[in-house]
Amino acid sequence: MIYVMSDIHGQYSRYKSIMRQIRLRKDDHLYVLGDCIDRNPFGLPILKELYYKPNVTVLLGNHEHMMLEALTKEDPNNKYMGRWYNNGGFVTHRRYRHCTPAYRAEMLDIIRSLPVNAEVRCNGVDYLLVHGAPLGYKYKYGDAVMDAVWTRLDYADVMPENKTVIFGHTPTSRYQAGWPIHIYHGENRMIGIDCGCAYIDGRLGCLRLDDMKEFYSEEDWVPPDRDLIEGIYSIVKR
Numbered sequence: 001m002i003y004v005m006s007d008i009h010g011q012y013s014r015y016k017s018i019m020r021q022i023r024l025r026k027d028d029h030l031y032v033l034g035d036c037i038d039r040n041p042f043g044l045p046i047l048k049e050l051y052y053k054p055n056v057t058v059l060l061g062n063h064e065h066m067m068l069e070a071l072t073k074e075d076p077n078n079k080y081m082g083r084w085y086n087n088g089g090f091v092t093h094r095r096y097r098h099c100t101p102a103y104r105a106e107m108l109d110i111i112r113s114l115p116v117n118a119e120v121r122c123n124g125v126d127y128l129l130v131h132g133a134p135l136g137y138k139y140k141y142g143d144a145v146m147d148a149v150w151t152r153l154d155y156a157d158v159m160p161e162n163k164t165v166i167f168g169h170t171p172t173s174r175y176q177a178g179w180p181i182h183i184y185h186g187e188n189r190m191i192g193i194d195c196g197c198a199y200i201d202g203r204l205g206c207l208r209l210d211d212m213k214e215f216y217s218e219e220d221w222v223p224p225d226r227d228l229i230e231g232i233y234s235i236v237k238r
């Protein structure tokens with residue numbers, strides 16, 4: 001069986017919920033389409049755990065790319081660190097700084113080795129697995145990797161011929177406002193699987209390509225009551 005999920009964003013309990021449901025076997029393969037890290041605390045351990053599983057392929061997301069730039073590039077004006085922090089990188093960096101030099105070097109090596117796209121064939125369908133967009137897709141950076149991890153596909157975009165593109169990066173609520181935390185099966189051979197796991201009211205989705213069965217993380221906590229949250233905010237604002 002072939003499974004695809006994306007944008008775990010440090011949500012450890014949602015990640016574990018999916019792993020419990022799919023019970024990955026030796027002959028199965030799981031593709032994780034980037035953005036294991038940032039916005040929530042447990043990104044690095046999740047990325048590391050997935051990376052070393054023999055039947056898992058992890059792709060590069062824009063968040064891993066941001067982390068690599070922030071921690072390895074000459075950055076006198078904090079351009080790269082600023083961008084990372086503005087996109088939820090602080091929780092990752094806060095923990096990273098407390099890790100041993102060996103662990104830090106290992107995580108950077110892992111990120112450097114992540115592929116940008118992957119291809120897999122299932123039931124006679126050729127799937128192109130991407131974080132943001134297929135490599136070679138022109139966006140606004142003029143850099144092939146940046147374009148591939150940052151592009152937000154539009155529902156009307158034209159995909160490469162004879163390929164069904166499965167992408168993360170952009171929460172599916174952008175394509176189906178009335179069905180927000182579900183996998184998006186678009187026209188033009190596009191499937192979006194980022195169900196907003198990064199956010200409190202999202203969840204982690206996972207698609208099994210053999211039969212297109214969808215799996216969703218189940219919460220082990222009671223979501224906070226909206227009236228309660230708004231009540232708290234009204235107190236804070238006063």
Ligand SMILES: [Mn+2]
Binds near residue numbers: 168170
């Ligand atoms: Mn992303």
